[in-house]
Amino acid sequence: MLAVIGGSGLTQLSSLEVARREVVRTPYGEPSGMLTFGRVGKQEVVFLARHGHGHTIPPHRVNYRANVWALIKGAGAQAIVSVASVGGIRADLAPGTLVVPHQIIDYTWGRAQTFFDVIDRPVVHVDFTEPYDELLRQRLLCAADRAGLTVAGRAVYGATQGPRLETAAEIERMARDGCDIVGMTGMPEAALARELATPYAALCVVANWAAGRGDAQHTIPLETIEGVLQEGMAKARRIIEHFCEEEL
Numbered sequence: 001m002l003a004v005i006g007g008s009g010l011t012q013l014s015s016l017e018v019a020r021r022e023v024v025r026t027p028y029g030e031p032s033g034m035l036t037f038g039r040v041g042k043q044e045v046v047f048l049a050r051h052g053h054g055h056t057i058p059p060h061r062v063n064y065r066a067n068v069w070a071l072i073k074g075a076g077a078q079a080i081v082s083v084a085s086v087g088g089i090r091a092d093l094a095p096g097t098l099v100v101p102h103q104i105i106d107y108t109w110g111r112a113q114t115f116f117d118v119i120d121r122p123v124v125h126v127d128f129t130e131p132y133d134e135l136l137r138q139r140l141l142c143a144a145d146r147a148g149l150t151v152a153g154r155a156v157y158g159a160t161q162g163p164r165l166e167t168a169a170e171i172e173r174m175a176r177d178g179c180d181i182v183g184m185t186g187m188p189e190a191a192l193a194r195e196l197a198t199p200y201a202a203l204c205v206v207a208n209w210a211a212g213r214g215d216a217q218h219t220i221p222l223e224t225i226e227g228v229l230q231e232g233m234a235k236a237r238r239i240i241e242h243f244c245e246e247e248l
């Protein structure tokens, strides 16, 4: 079973033949919403809208632990593909571009970020040198290829706290740090999947230039984001469809 977590612009998977919806409870509280089970082609898929069905849960309030736990321990997912919208920092990552990042820098704070949060068991440090599963990343890139879509295959994802967008100086600093794209939900989601030893990769849609870049020199033109995002997410759906042609 493949889990797909849909972000802004992807609250449902249109190609999913829905079999059932289920409320899954976890030791960490409620996930963002019901899990939708079904198939895309031959592949069994469980889908979860990260921000809730009506897109009402802001990035810093998402219960990442409950979401990841529900998909892996509740639904039995063997891999997670996260779909997310991001801002473009690197010059070639303009709005509309699709990106499968290979690295992460975490700037978030105050989020429940680990399942190993108790003081009566031996301390666990998971390896996170490569935060994304390389095989899953390559499979996403191959799926994009089969769909005839161009995707940037290497990028550093900078995870910010939100919900506000960044200042131009913050983006400048992130660029100096080596960040290529910026989003608000990539962490702790990726680390939690690793703690449960489950392959995780992200497919990102660049919705806008990050603050101070491209046409966002003085303000981010929020009114244009919706259209770019819809077009990008339609492409992301096609990639997921092709991804599902091959079983996990």
Ligand code: HPA
Pocket (backbone or CB within 6 Å): 085, 086, 087, 088, 160, 165, 166, 182, 183, 184, 207, 208, 209, 210, 211
């Ligand atoms: N910054 C942070 N997160 C985002 C952005 C951005 O510019 N665009 C979409 N998600």
